[in-house]
Amino acid sequence: MSDLTKLTLAAARDALRKGDTTSVELTEACLKAIDAADLLNAFVHKTPDIAMERAKAADARLQAGDAPAMCGLPIGIKDLFCTKGVASQAASRILEGFRPEYESTVSQQLIDAGAVMLGKLNMDEFAMGSSNETSCYGNVINPWRVGADGAALTPGGSSGGSAAAVAADLCLAATGTDTGGSIRQPAAFTGITGIKPTYGRCSRWGIVAFASSLDQAGPMTRDVRDAAIMLQAMCGHDPKDSTSAELAVPDFEAALTGDIRGKTIGIPREYRMEGMPAEIEALWTRGREMLADAGAKITDISLPHTKYALPAYYVIAPAEASSNLARYDGVRYGHRAKLAQGDGITEMYEKTRAEGFGPEVRRRVMVGTYVLSAGFYDAYYNRARRVRALIKRDFDEVFAQGIDAILTPATPSAAFELGKEMSDPVEMYLNDVFTVTVNLAGLPGISVPAGLDAQGLPLGLQLIGRPWEEADLLNTAYALERAAGFVAKPAKWW
Amino acid sequence: MSIDQDTARRVAKLARIKVEEDALPALAQEFNTILGFIEQLGEVDVEGVEPMVSVTPMRLKRREDVVTDGGMQDKILSNAPDAREGFFAVPKVVE
Numbered sequence: 001m002s003d004l005t006k007l008t009l010a011a012a013r014d015a016l017r018k019g020d021t022t023s024v025e026l027t028e029a030c031l032k033a034i035d036a037a038d039l040l041n042a043f044v045h046k047t048p049d050i051a052m053e054r055a056k057a058a059d060a061r062l063q064a065g066d067a068p069a070m071c072g073l074p075i076g077i078k079d080l081f082c083t084k085g086v087a088s089q090a091a092s093r094i095l096e097g098f099r100p101e102y103e104s105t106v107s108q109q110l111i112d113a114g115a116v117m118l119g120k121l122n123m124d125e126f127a128m129g130s131s132n133e134t135s136c137y138g139n140v141i142n143p144w145r146v147g148a149d150g151a152a153l154t155p156g157g158s159s160g161g162s163a164a165a166v167a168a169d170l171c172l173a174a175t176g177t178d179t180g181g182s183i184r185q186p187a188a189f190t191g192i193t194g195i196k197p198t199y200g201r202c203s204r205w206g207i208v209a210f211a212s213s214l215d216q217a218g219p220m221t222r223d224v225r226d227a228a229i230m231l232q233a234m235c236g237h238d239p240k241d242s243t244s245a246e247l248a249v250p251d252f253e254a255a256l257t258g259d260i261r262g263k264t265i266g267i268p269r270e271y272r273m274e275g276m277p278a279e280i281e282a283l284w285t286r287g288r289e290m291l292a293d294a295g296a297k298i299t300d301i302s303l304p305h306t307k308y309a310l311p312a313y314y315v316i317a318p319a320e321a322s323s324n325l326a327r328y329d330g331v332r333y334g335h336r337a338k339l340a341q342g343d344g345i346t347e348m349y350e351k352t353r354a355e356g357f358g359p360e361v362r363r364r365v366m367v368g369t370y371v372l373s374a375g376f377y378d379a380y381y382n383r384a385r386r387v388r389a390l391i392k393r394d395f396d397e398v399f400a401q402g403i404d405a406i407l408t409p410a411t412p413s414a415a416f417e418l419g420k421e422m423s424d425p426v427e428m429y430l431n432d433v434f435t436v437t438v439n440l441a442g443l444p445g446i447s448v449p450a451g452l453d454a455q456g457l458p459l460g461l462q463l464i465g466r467p468w469e470e471a472d473l474l475n476t477a478y479a480l481e482r483a484a485g486f487v488a489k490p491a492k493w494w
Numbered sequence: 495m496s497i498d499q500d501t502a503r504r505v506a507k508l509a510r511i512k513v514e515e516d517a518l519p520a521l522a523q524e525f526n527t528i529l530g531f532i533e534q535l536g537e538v539d540v541e542g543v544e545p546m547v548s549v550t551p552m553r554l555k556r557r558e559d560v561v562t563d564g565g566m567q568d569k570i571l572s573n574a575p576d577a578r579e580g581f582f583a584v585p586k587v588v589e
Binding site: 331388424426 | 497501505506508509510511512513521524525527528529531532533534535536537538540543544545546547548549550552554555557566569570572573574575576582584585586587
């Protein structure tokens, strides 16, 4: 078979079962593509030996007729997931050399489902960023660019390596994590599909923590069917994560009928931002028409506290990060600074953390420290948590009115040039304006590629679902995907 | 609310991140930009609204308070920058 690395998970799965190809062939093709794509800087720790070993084991299981759901399918794993014996450093200097003695629950479930890990993927440091420019490994380059010699664009962040790798056909799919939009924004910037499930669907155990009340893992894939297949393998209850939900996981792929007749889709008026590019506005209108043509009822809705989601997020996420990142002290793992004569333990902490954390992580840890400090806790942190309750209430109310899903743009722009927004942290934060509400309310959200802008760059639409109704959300996304018919791929230049 | 250099120094100390004296003005400026953005939350009427504890209405589970794991000293110490005689080693803490 030709172009093995371009296959969807579903097509590769079916080809493997029919005996048209083998996992070893698929895996070798991906490893070759990865080695030829170092310019993109997506894979930062390659694991060819592990990959070949798992591919051979998968072929044996396929032969024996004992193949689990993702048997033999080669994927990439975001560097945020702890993988046993394999560098897992959250793209931070402070975890340099760290090789976990354990496997995260999600990556273990993928192993159990037969998936083949090709390596670890680049990301923003500790998942803090929207452009993959805060990584200790350097920037990831988006495989998409404008024209034959256009400037290097960001793949988005924080799951930028995952997005670039799937878009550039280096792996069939990849894991991502999403705290404020880190799956959905890079998916939109690279023309792929990414879903963040309901908070509690995927276990957070073994995933390096950023903001524990917001973090969720999810798949980044070529299409909606693949998202359903991979999400199925990733989620489920885990006693090791006390916030993981003890709920049965439905068959997501079986829910993909494409029939959304009678569903009600809400269009939130507060997402029509001032200064929104006309192309994004036009794409949103087209998305609305596509869903209406598929038989859904479209209704205007109001989510009045939308405007306050980003400021609330930039209190809550740094606060939780400052607490979570307190563990990086140079004692148990990772980097420890060289100490001067007479330095005590405090100097060790301070020097280690100054050297180990990059500027954005230092900034967020300190902002978090400030908003939690005596005298400001109520004014900032408790107020933000109250606003968060109001944001969730906005969603609860529209769902109670019978809304099945909400359609919004995924991002306020297409992929931008690397270096362009790095100078102003607040401007960078605005990237997450359409996605961050979903994390604050703990809801499932999916980004689906829906068109190209005038420069030929991909744009995504986001659908937001009711809690725990990923199956229904995936089906609506499937209908949107079929109507949009997005098939564009980046022209290979790397 | 404006953050001055003294506050920036104090926050860096609380966060245990070394910041050189000459980097403090820029840091204070960054804090002010971000806090200026956050200030918008002051406009929201939060009267009578409880701060959110858990985004999904769930009770955190309890388990019996018994040992469930252990006996893996080597694994625990395997990533330590400095481990000696089965312990993490750190600079002198008590004089």
